[in-house]
Amino acid sequence: MVFERPRGVRDFTPENMRRHLAVSDSLEKTFASFGYDMVRTPTFEFLSLFEAKSGEDIKEHLYVFEDKGGRSICLRPEATASVARMYGSELRTHPKPLRLYYIEPMFRYEQPQKGRYREFWQAGVELIGVKNPYSDAEVILLAYESLRNLGLTGKLRISHIGVLRGLLSEAGFDETRQNKVVHALDKGDLKSVEEMIVDKVFSEVIKLTGGIEVCEKLESIIPDNLKSLVNEFTKTIQVLEKTGVEYVVDFSMARGLDYYTGIIFDIKAEGLGAQNQICGGGRYDNLIGLFEGPETPAIGFAFGIDRLVEALTEKGYDFEMKCCDVFVLSVGDSTREGAFSTAADLRRKCPGLEVRFDISGSKIGKALQQASDLKARYAVIFGEKEFSQGNVVVKDLDSEEQETISLDDLTKYLSDRAPD
Secondary structure (H helix, E strand, O other), rough: OOOOOOOOOOOOOOOHHHHHHHHHHHHHHHHHHOOOOOOOOOOEEHHHHHHHHHOOHHHHHOOOEEEOHHHHHEEEEOHHHHHHHHHHHHHHHOOOOEEEEEEEEEOOOOOOOOOOOEEEEEEEEEEOOOHHHHHHHHHHHHHHHHHOOOOOOOOOEEEEEHHHHHHHHOOOOHHHHHHHHHHHOOOOHHHHHHHOOOOHHHHHHOOOOEEOHHHHHHHHHHHHHHHHHHHHHHHHHHHHHHHHOOOOOEOOOOOOOOOOOOOEEEEEOOOOOOOOOEEEEEEOHHHHHHOOOOOOOOEEEEEEHHHHHHHHHHOOOOOOOOOEEEEEEEEOOOHHHHHHHHHHHHHHHHHOOOOOEEEOOOOOOHHHHHHHHHOOOEEEEEEEHHHHHEEEEEEEEEOOOOOOEHHHHHHHHHOOOOOO
16 A cells, blocks of 8 residues: 655655754744744644634634544644743743744645645744834844845835724724735735725825835825824834845735734745745734733744745755764674774764764775765774774775774864864
């Protein structure tokens, strides 16, 4: 019987894992450099968690099932709602602000295509418990720096969903009708937006695009009761300008998740076709209050790790990594036990050194070829004559030079040459 993978999922081979880990490790280092701590959320949650405010687009693509207790359960489609629930139940008494990040697989029953899977990985951050222009600027800067540290660039677009919804409310749109407009904007369907909207101010606002000068134009055309939102937005842009972040203010941009309340942003990369959005986020000040406890301000974003890998691959990034530092092999059965125990000793005494033992007992030529294929730096060869004299041969596989080393000196010899 042949067993196949379900559609929309992938096997992560060692080569694929190297690419995945190169990206996630870089993101993790950048997140940590800003003082963010890692959390992990459940793979499945009660369905009601994501029905509350996730948006119709996500609700339509949930993996939902009934457990043996008759409860409606769904696989996690995104992590922000789960982190918000975690905050309400586990972290509410912690000192604020809380800086949290996660790197986890998500699940959505979508049509698989290039850059879109039913199981996919996201890396994201949530800054909880503070609301001011500096918190907004920090999160946007973190997304920008995370991408830069990967060696990638993208188009950063910034908007404000509170302003857009405020204008729709002024025009008499209830939440349901607002959501339809926002979802159309999120999909870039401006034709549908024009058909739904007759408000002149809203139509003018969604055409605004540019730099900080857009803020002044925006303030001149919106109602007075929304100007405080524009003032907050303008201050955030001013703070970002001081950091050298390259951005575009674009009020035709919206986010499909219904829980966003304030500043929103996304980043798109070149060369990925239709699935070119690699990051999206924004402020969600009302979400935590839906679950447990008082309303708590928060802002966050998520990267699609799979799309980042694809963007780096398109750019020609070299994901090759040294798989092995030291390859230990024996010539003849009489030296195998000594070679095996020496490999074990090297791992204990040289933390961080990757040591592989030629467990198959290949002939020396084949074993050295295997070491070369693994991109090992050194081969430690246990020849019968050398071993009987308490020595081994160490071959530098980069330079092809080799020398005979006393077994007593081997640990120091290799640790002195170990990669940082």
